[in-house]
Amino acid sequence: MNIYDDPRTIPRDQLREKLSAYWLGQMGHAFNGHDGLVYRVVGWRDGDGPWIEEVLGRARTRTISGGAIGATFHHHRMCPVCNEHPLRLAEVDYPYHVEWDGCDQVTDGTTIWINSSDGMCIGRLSPRGIDVHASAERQLEGEHCLHCETAAKPCAKEIAFAMYVQFCAKMKEHHGVEVSRALPVAIQAEEQLR
Numbered sequence: 001m002n003i004y005d006d007p008r009t010i011p012r013d014q015l016r017e018k019l020s021a022y023w024l025g026q027m028g029h030a031f032n033g034h035d036g037l038v039y040r041v042v043g044w045r046d047g048d049g050p051w052i053e054e055v056l057g058r059a060r061t062r063t064i065s066g067g068a069i070g071a072t073f074h075h076h077r078m079c080p081v082c083n084e085h086p087l088r089l090a091e092v093d094y095p096y097h098v099e100w101d102g103c104d105q106v107t108d109g110t111t112i113w114i115n116s117s118d119g120m121c122i123g124r125l126s127p128r129g130i131d132v133h134a135s136a137e138r139q140l141e142g143e144h145c146l147h148c149e150t151a152a153k154p155c156a157k158e159i160a161f162a163m164y165v166q167f168c169a170k171m172k173e174h175h176g177v178e179v180s181r182a183l184p185v186a187i188q189a190e191e192q193l194r
Contacts, residue, residue, distance in 0.1 A: 019044055023066070030055060030076035030161060031069065038076055038165045041069075055162050077181045080161045080188050092184045100180035107183045110158065114171060114179065122175055125167040127156040132170045146174045158188040 016024060023044065030040045031052070039052040045063050052069075053061040075082070098105045103122075104115040114123035120136040132147040133139070147170045151163055164187050168179045 023050065026050065026069075028081045030079040030081070031073040032076050034072040039073065055165050078161070078164060078187055096184055098180045098182055100182075101178045103177055105180050105183060107185045109184065110186055112159075112167070112179065112183055112185055114175075114177060116175075123167065123171050123177070123179075125159060125164065127151060127159055128154045130163060130167050130170065132167075132174050135175070146170070156188070158186040161187050 023041075026041045028040060028042070030038055033039050038055040040055055041050050042053050042061065043051040045051055048063040049065040050069060051061060051063050052073075092109065094108045096107050096109075102117060106113045106115065111124065111126040113121055116122050116135060118136050120133070120139070122133050122135060124131040124133075129150040130147060131145065134143040134146055149163075149166070151160060153160070171177045171179055
């Protein structure tokens with residue numbers, strides 16, 4: 001393949017000439033894959049279709065057909081590019097509570113707290129990073145932090161989308177808890193491709 005066919009090397013104005021308005025509008029958007037991972041559209045390869053990459057790993061960039069995205073990939077509800085969030089952040093009274101999956105899930109717009117039924121905070125996500133804690137019972141037994149990670153840019157004002165995806169996965173892995181996508185929280189893409 002000629003390097004100049006790689007959409008990442010083509011200037012934006014030339015890429016616009018090659019793609020339809022629809023596909024230009026999909027650049028940078030996040031999709032749920034059929035394999036349970038979250039991907040985003042990062043470019044286009046002539047004759048093959050859109051290039052997608054895993055939001056967290058970034059090592060699984062692959063080319064798929066546009067039809068495959070339409071058939072098996074679904075737009076992520078918290079996609080930071082299209083901002084499909086059902087509530088506009090400025091219209092929300094904080095703190096905002098959601099009873100979901102047996103937990104009290106709370107946000108102030110920039111941080112998410114997941115509190116178990118006994119009132120213990122078992123998860124927190126903020127622009128500074130991720131904290132997933134053991135349950136109260138397990139903490140009494142000496143186990144505390146199950147997964148803690150500092151954000152790449154801890155001074156940011158919004159949660160990076162990749163950190164949000166990872167937090168959801170870790171809460172499911174350690175506690176079997178699904179993070180409510182109804183929480184009105186500010187999420188940003190690490191790179192804006194539009």
